[in-house]
Every structure is written in structure tokens, then in C-alpha cells.
Amino acid sequence: MPLTDLPVGATGRVCALEGGADFCQRLREMGFCESAVIEKISGQHTLLCQLCGTRVALNDRAARHIVVELIPGGT
Amino acid sequence: MPPHFQPAAANAAPPRRQPVFALVGNPNCGKSTLFNALTGLKQKVANYPGVTVEKKTGIAYSQHGQPMTVIDLPGTYSLAARSPDEAVTRDVLLGRRADTPVPDRILCVVDATNLERNLYLVHQILDLGRPVIIVLNMMDLAAQAGLRLRVGRLEQELGVPVIPCEAIHGKGLVELRLAMSRPDLPLSRHAWDVPTAIAPAVSELQASLTAHDGKPPLVARAEALLLLTDSDEMRVAGSAPLHARTAEILSHWKKRWAADGTDWAGTLVGSRYDAIARLCSGLAERGATPVRASASDRIDAVVTHPVWGWLTLGAITAALFLSIFTLAQYPMDWIDHAMSALGSWVTTAMPPGDLRDLITDGAIAGVGGVVIFLPQILILFFFIGLLEDTGYMARAAFIMDRLMSRVGLNGKSFIPLLSSYACAIPGIMATRTIEDPKDRLVTILVAPFMSCSARLPVYLLLIPALLPNAVMPIPTKVALMVLMYALGTGGAFFFAWLFKRTLLKGEPPVMIMELPPYRRPRLKDVALHMAQRAGLFLKRAGTVILGLSVILWFLTAYPKAHDGASPQEQRAQSFAGRAGHALEPVIKPLGFDWQIGIGLIGSFAARELFNSTMGVVFAVEQTGNDDTDRDSLRTSITKARWPDGRPLFTPLVCLNLMIFYVFALQCMSTIAVVKRETNSWRWPLFQLAYQTGTAWLVCFIVYQTGRALGF
Numbered sequence: 001m002p003l004t005d006l007p008v009g010a011t012g013r014v015c016a017l018e019g020g021a022d023f024c025q026r027l028r029e030m031g032f033c034e035s036a037v038i039e040k041i042s043g044q045h046t047l048l049c050q051l052c053g054t055r056v057a058l059n060d061r062a063a064r065h066i067v068v069e070l071i072p073g074g075t
Numbered sequence: 076m077p078p079h080f081q082p083a084a085a086n087a088a089p090p091r092r093q094p095v096f097a098l099v100g101n102p103n104c105g106k107s108t109l110f111n112a113l114t115g116l117k118q119k120v121a122n123y124p125g126v127t128v129e130k131k132t133g134i135a136y137s138q139h140g141q142p143m144t145v146i147d148l149p150g151t152y153s154l155a156a157r158s159p160d161e162a163v164t165r166d167v168l169l170g171r172r173a174d175t176p177v178p179d180r181i182l183c184v185v186d187a188t189n190l191e192r193n194l195y196l197v198h199q200i201l202d203l204g205r206p207v208i209i210v211l212n213m214m215d216l217a218a219q220a221g222l223r224l225r226v227g228r229l230e231q232e233l234g235v236p237v238i239p240c241e242a243i244h245g246k247g248l249v250e251l252r253l254a255m256s257r258p259d260l261p262l263s264r265h266a267w268d269v270p271t272a273i274a275p276a277v278s279e280l281q282a283s284l285t286a287h288d289g290k291p292p293l294v295a296r297a298e299a300l301l302l303l304t305d306s307d308e309m310r311v312a313g314s315a316p317l318h319a320r321t322a323e324i325l326s327h328w329k330k331r332w333a334a335d336g337t338d339w340a341g342t343l344v345g346s347r348y349d350a351i352a353r354l355c356s357g358l359a360e361r362g363a364t365p366v367r368a369s370a371s372d373r374i375d376a377v378v379t380h381p382v383w384g385w386l387t388l389g390a391i392t393a394a395l396f397l398s399i400f401t402l403a404q405y406p407m408d409w410i411d412h413a414m415s416a417l418g419s420w421v422t423t424a425m426p427p428g429d430l431r432d433l434i435t436d437g438a439i440a441g442v443g444g445v446v447i448f449l450p451q452i453l454i455l456f457f458f459i460g461l462l463e464d465t466g467y468m469a470r471a472a473f474i475m476d477r478l479m480s481r482v483g484l485n486g487k488s489f490i491p492l493l494s495s496y497a498c499a500i501p502g503i504m505a506t507r508t509i510e511d512p513k514d515r516l517v518t519i520l521v522a523p524f525m526s527c528s529a530r531l532p533v534y535l536l537l538i539p540a541l542l543p544n545a546v547m548p549i550p551t552k553v554a555l556m557v558l559m560y561a562l563g564t565g566g567a568f569f570f571a572w573l574f575k576r577t578l579l580k581g582e583p584p585v586m587i588m589e590l591p592p593y594r595r596p597r598l599k600d601v602a603l604h605m606a607q608r609a610g611l612f613l614k615r616a617g618t619v620i621l622g623l624s625v626i627l628w629f630l631t632a633y634p635k636a637h638d639g640a641s642p643q644e645q646r647a648q649s650f651a652g653r654a655g656h657a658l659e660p661v662i663k664p665l666g667f668d669w670q671i672g673i674g675l676i677g678s679f680a681a682r683e684l685f686n687s688t689m690g691v692v693f694a695v696e697q698t699g700n701d702d703t704d705r706d707s708l709r710t711s712i713t714k715a716r717w718p719d720g721r722p723l724f725t726p727l728v729c730l731n732l733m734i735f736y737v738f739a740l741q742c743m744s745t746i747a748v749v750k751r752e753t754n755s756w757r758w759p760l761f762q763l764a765y766q767t768g769t770a771w772l773v774c775f776i777v778y779q780t781g782r783a784l785g786f
Contacts, residue, residue, distance in 0.1 A: 021340055022157075023585065025304075029152035030587055031192040033348065041375070046476040046486065046586070048379055053188045053220055055375065055590035057473040059485060062585040 003063040011039045012068030019065040032066055095144045095176050096255065099164060099200060100184030101193050102150035103591035105212040109184055109242035110147040111600050137256035146178060154199045154301055157510045166314040168203060169298050170290065180206045180260060187217035187224055191355050198351055202300060204293020206260030209237045210251060216592060223360040232354055234264035267350035270342045276303060276328040280321065287318035304340045371592040384474045395458045399451050406450035414443030433628055440687045441624020445616045451528045452612055453605050455497035460604040464596035469588060476586060482568050483575030485586040488518040492567065495525035499745045503752055513581040517574045519752060520762055523745050524567035526560045526737060529682040533736050534559055536686055540709050541726045563737045623680040651676060665774040666728040668717060682741045727781040731774045738770035
């Protein structure tokens with residue numbers, strides 16, 4: 001599911017990045033590489049996530065290109 | 076012998092001059108703190124010629140007292156540049172800029188809490204074949220997060236010095252200075268495999284870059300790899316373009332791969348990530364129970380909350396404006412008195428004549444009228460420095476993102492717009508962090524609508540003049556002031572919306588932004604930042620504004636009317652008066668006469684010159700006392716009449732004048748900065764035309780409606 005659909009408070013693992021090569025490259029540089037673990041902190045339109053120890057804000061246009069799988073029981 | 080086996084020129088040549096260190100790193104890795112800690116007050120801030128990217132250089136001293144130049148390059152996540160800032164970093168490191176020496180050594184600052192991500196840039200930098208020192212900053216935060224880093228192992232893997240450090244507490248600086256002083260820094264022995272499909276292209280490009288673009292072989296190799304990742308489109312003025320031959324080779328290979336379906340960029344980036352992943356395995360140990368809900372997280376829970384977040388932002392903005400308007404008043408009065416005293420002293424000390432008028436009415440009044448804003452600018456930069464230093468600014472952008480997206484911009488455009496309330500120039504310069512060129516242009520085009528501090532004196536003069544015979548209650552004054560700010564802000568949002576739908580149509584922006592952990596601000600850093608701003612501002616006042624004031628004085632003082640002419644006759648006769656008369660047909664539908672026309676022309680140099688021009692036009696006697704001066708100016712403008720005896724400054728006209736100042740681009744410095752930023756005259760001229768057009772149209776509607784309603 002896209003990161004936008006991940007429930008608030010849940011943790012997911014990045015499975016795939018969609019969109020242009022340049023955009024994916026930027027996501028990777030920011031740490032959103034495949035298999036990275038993301039915790040969604042808050043937000044609907046603009047999301048707040050925790051990723052490898054850093055807070056990252058991203059809007060829904062960016063987040064819908066990040067496909068994650070829910071890690072059950074992850075906090 | 077293949078070119079990449081030649082010794083790097085930078086290492087072979089004996090050091091001829093003081094060594095140049097470049098400081099690079101990801102945004103928010105504490106690079107600027109380290110720069111300040113290394114160089115202290117020995118800093119120089121300028122612009123890279125042709126671009127509004129700040130060039131910060133400083134002098135650090137080795138353990139033996141030898142001076143070393145340190146260049147603080149803008150933060151970036153990779154050498155694949157997407158904004159002018161990042162392009163400057165890339166171009167300095169690749170030796171593409173003639174205005175900056177190629178750094179001999181590179182200090183790579185790494186955020187220890189986020190090693191894996193930071194290593195991407197490090198990995199690209201190591202390719203450059205220059206001696207590198209890795210500074211593992213924020214070790215304290217890493218420890219707090221339960222991270223244990225094997226520094227020795229990283230050093231062993233890469234073969235370059237790795238210095239653990241806490242720049243904010245000054246820890247690790249001695250070790251860093253010692254490493255910087257070493258005469259024999261090793262080159263990295265880290266090697267990674269360029270995919271076989273791409274290797275021939277890399278060596279061919281490398282050979283061409285060495286032969287035609289004059290690059291040392293290892294830099295050429297790094298540049299070849301960068302060219303092939305297809306992320307080298309961002310160009311800035313002042314950087315050398317690629318040689319035609321190199322560009323030809325590049326497009327040849329791209330065509331060839333496109334034909335046989337090789338994803339060259341993806342393959343190359345992928346193999347770099349593989350190399351980093353191998354490097355990282357076993358480097359960091361995460362403690363069993365990483366500390367959850369750190370102080371930073373707890374603050375974020377409030378500050379980014381849908382309700383509390385807005386309240387916090389509102390409170391901070393209110394405090395900012397309140398300080399600008401109240402606290403600044405005292406030092407502003409002192410400056411004003413000092414300037415008036417200087418003026419009166421010159422008046423008494425010099426015999427009457429044109430030279431005396433030039434000094435008092437031209438130089439002192441003109442420069443004084445601008446220098447008086449120094450306290451407000453200092454307060455603004457104090458707040459901005461504080462907000463940036465603590466890490467709040469990124470949260471403000473996060474909160475504003477929703478609102479900004481309604482007009483097609485993203486949260487990153489908020490900071491430039493906020494700065495523009497003080498002055499559009501730093502605001503426009505702050506747009507350089509916006510990645511999308513169209514979004515950046517839209518932000519630049521609308522930023523001058525935000526009421527800057529130079530409009531303030533005009534509002535302050537005109538608001539009480541709205542009700543000439545009565546004392547206006549304070550709440551009405553405040554409401555009028557707020558109305559002017561709201562009008563400008565509304566205009567900015569409207570035009571941003573319009574431009575994003577018409578002229579600069581583009582995809583709704585994508586935003587990804589790192590929120591740095593909260594930090595206690597370092598007052599020293601904030602003070603340094605303020606001092607630099609003040610220096611730049613005073614320099615401008617002493618050069619550009621001084622020159623313009625003198626020209627303005629000349630235009631109102633010449634050609635001379637006949638002997639014994641009254642000052643008013645002299646103004647009508649002068650160049651400025653003639654220009655005012657020429658302008659009158661255009662501005663008459665707005666309720667303005669030729670005398671206001673002089674003010675409008677005069678204040679084109681800088682808005683605040685409106686007050687001094689009006690003082691000159693209506694020949695107010697300077698008394699040396701500011702309150703009396705402002706009151707007497709106000710009294711004399713209320714006495715001004717049209718030739719048919721109607722009063723000139725009716726409440727409607729005063730209101731209209733303020734509205735004109737809200738919308739019109741009456742600022743040469745802004746035009747100059749926009750020209751430099753967009754690298755053409757097209758956008759500043761367009762901006763001048765559309766803003767002035769809007770001002771005229773709105774004023775026309777307001778005046779004609781007002782007249783029809785009997786005001």
C-alpha cells in the first residue's frame with residue numbers, strides 16, 4: 001500500500017519507489033531506500049514520519065509514490 | 076597507461092599557498108556549527124558571482140598556528156544537484172568555478188545518528204580523489220539514541236581519518252585541527268566496482284574531461300560518473316560548461332544505451348548503494364532499547380499538532396511582529412535623533428549653499444532614512460536565526476504546507492515569504508532552497524507583495540493623516556496597519572495561485588523535508604548571523620542608497636529656478652518636478668497630483684524615500700526633532716491643495732497611497748536581486764510591470780468607487 005494509506009502510529013517497510021528516476025533518486029538520498037523502516041507519526045495531507053532516526057515531512061504527492069508493507073506489531 | 080592511474084595533480088604539487096578546505100555535508104548535519112567553531116569571527120560572507128548563493132569562507136588555524144582557508148559549501152544530499160545551492164557545491168568540488176579555488180582537502184561532515192544516508196554523499200566525495208577527513212558529528216545524539224558506532228572500523232574501511240565530534244559543545248575540535256594540520260593526508264583506499272556495461276563509457280568520458288575540460292584524472296572520473304547518472308541538468312551562472320567534445324561523447328553513449336535498453340543511471344546508482352550497504356554492515360550497533368519519545372519528539376507532538384501547531388506558529392509570528400514594531404522603536408529613535416543632530420550640526424557648521432544642501436538633504440537624510448531600519452532588520456534576523464537554530468523553522472514550513480498547497484506552492488515557500496515581511500531581498504535569497512525552478516520563480520515573483528519594513532514609515536506617515544482633525548484611536552491605527560499587511564499577503568497568495576495555473580503551470584509540488592532535531596540555540600551563532608546581515612545592510616546603505624539619495628537630491632535641486640523663487644516653485648521647475656508633471660495624467664485617476672508623483676518616482680529607489688521626498692516637496696523646515704518633523708510633515712501635507720482649491724490628501728487619497736505602496740514594486744534593490752537570481756531581465760521587468768499594473772488598477776477601482784460613494 002502507498003505510505004499515505006499506512007495508519008498513523010503504524011510502522012511499515014518500504015517495498016518499492018514509484019515515479020520518475022530522478023524523484024526516486026532523491027527519495028533514496030533522503031533515506032527512503034528499499035527495505036527502510038518508516039514509522040508514520042501524524043498527518044493526512046502532509047505526513048510526518050520517522051525514518052532511520054530522523055524526522056521527515058512529506059506531502060501526499062510524495063508519499064503516494066512510496067509503497068510500503070505494514071509490519072504487524074511494529075510500534 | 077589509463078588516465079585514472081596517473082597521480083592526482085593536487086597531491087603531486089607541493090602546497091604553494093595556504094591550504095583550502097571545503098566543508099561539505101547533508102543539510103542539518105551541523106556543518107555551519109562546525110564552521111563557526113573552526114573559524115570563529117574570521118569569516119567572510121559574499122555571493123558567488125552571478126548567483127545568489129552565499130559564499131562563506133573563513134580562516135581556521137592549525138595546531139601550529141598556520142592559517143587554513145575553509146569554504147563552507149551549501150548542504151546537499153548528493154552531488155546530483157537539484158537547486159542552485161547544491162549546484163554550487165557540486166561545481167566547487169569539481170573545479171568548475173573560476174571564482175573559487177579547487178579545494179585541496181575536503182572535510183566531510185556526517186550526522187552520526189544517520190550514518191547510512193550521509194554516507195551516500197561521502198561515497199561520491201571519496202571518488203573525487205582528494206584527501207578527505209570525515210567528521211562524525213552529533214556523537215552525543217547518536218549515543219542518546221542508543222547507537223554505538225565503530226569509528227575505527229569505518230576509518231579502516233575507508234582509509235581516511237574519521238574524527239568523532241560534537242561541534243556544538245566544541246568536543247573533538249582539537250583532534251580535527253590536528254588531522255587538518257597533517258601534511259600527508261592519505262587518499263581513500265575504498266574501491267567500488269563500476270558496472271561492466273558502463274565502464275567503457277566512464278573511461279571515455281574521463282579521458283575527454285581530462286583532455287578537453289582540463290580536469291585532473293580522478294576528478295574527471297567522479298565527474299564522468301555524475302554525468303552518467305543523468306542528474307547533472309542543474310546549471311548555474313559562473314560555472315564552466317562542458318566541452319563540446321565531452322557533451323558529444325555523453326550523448327553518443329546515452330543514445331546507444333537507450334537503443335539497447337540499458338538503464339545506465341539506475342545501474343550506476345544501484346551499484347553505489349550496494350557498495351554503501353556493504354560498507355555499513357556492522358558499523359553501527361543499536362542498543363537494545365533505543366530511547367523512545369525523546370524531548371524532540373515530545374516537542375513535536377505539540378508543535379506539529381493540527382491545533383496546537385497553528386497556535387504556536389501564530390504566537391511566534393505575533394511575538395516577531397510585536398518586537399519589530401515595539402522593541403525596535405527605541406533604537407530607531409536614537410538613530411533618528413543622531414541623524415537629525417548630525418544634520419543640524421552640518422547646517423550650523425557650513426555656510427548655506429548647494430554643497431550644504433547636498434550633504435544634509437541628500438546624503439544624511441537619504442542614508443539616515445534607510446539606516447533607521449537597522450534595528451528592525453536585526454530583530455528579524457535574530458528571530459529567524461533563533462527559529463532556524465532551534466530547528467523550528469522546518470516545523471513552520473510543515474504546518475504551512477497545507478495552506479501553501481492550496482495555491483500550488485509547498486511549505487518550503489513559507490520561509491522566504493516570512494522573511495519578506497522584513498525585506499524582500501533576504502526573502503528572495505531564501506528561495507534558493509526550493510528545488511522546483513517554477514515554484515522558486517513563483518515565490519520570487521510574489522515575495523515583494525509582503526509588506527516589508529520599508530513600507531512601514533509610509534504607513535506611519537499616512538495612517539494618522541487619514542483623520543486630520545481628530546486623534547485616531549489606537550485600535551483603528553492597528554486595524555489599518557493589519558489591513559495593509561493582509562492586503563499584501565492576500566495579493567501574494569492570489570498571484571501565486573494565478574501564476575501556478577497560467578504562466579508557470581507545473582505539477583503540484585512534491586515536498587520531502589527533513590526536520591532536524593530540536594537544539595538549544597547557540598546565541599553566538601545567532602549573533603554572528605545578525606552581525607553579518609547588519610554588515611551587508613550597512614554596506615548597501617553606504618553605497619547604493621547614498622548614491623541614489625544624492626542623485627535624487629540633484630533631480631529636485633536642478634535646474635535652478637530664477638532667483639528668489641520659493642522652494643515650491645523650485646520643485647516644480649526641477650527635473651523631478653517635470654517628471655512629476657509628466658506623470659500626472661497617468662496618476663490623476665488615482666487621486667494623485669504631480670507632487671505625489673515626485674514622491675512615487677523618488678521612492679522607486681527605496682520606498683522609505685517617500686517620506687523624505689515629501690518633506691522636500693512640501694518644504695518642511697527641519698527642526699532636528701523627529702516628532703516635530705513628522706508632525707510638521709503631516710500638517711503640511713494636509714494643507715496641500717489641488718489648483719482648484721480642493722484638499723489633496725483626503726482620507727481616500729491617503730488610503731489609496733498606502734494601497735499603492737502595498738502592491739507596487741517600488742524597490743530597485745529587489746529588481747537587481749531578481750535579475751541576479753533569475754539571470755535575465757525578463758522576470759524583474761515582468762514583475763515590475765505586473766505589480767505596478769496591479770497597484771494602479773486596485774487604486775483606480777478604490778478611488779473611483781470611493782468618489783462615487785461620496786468620499
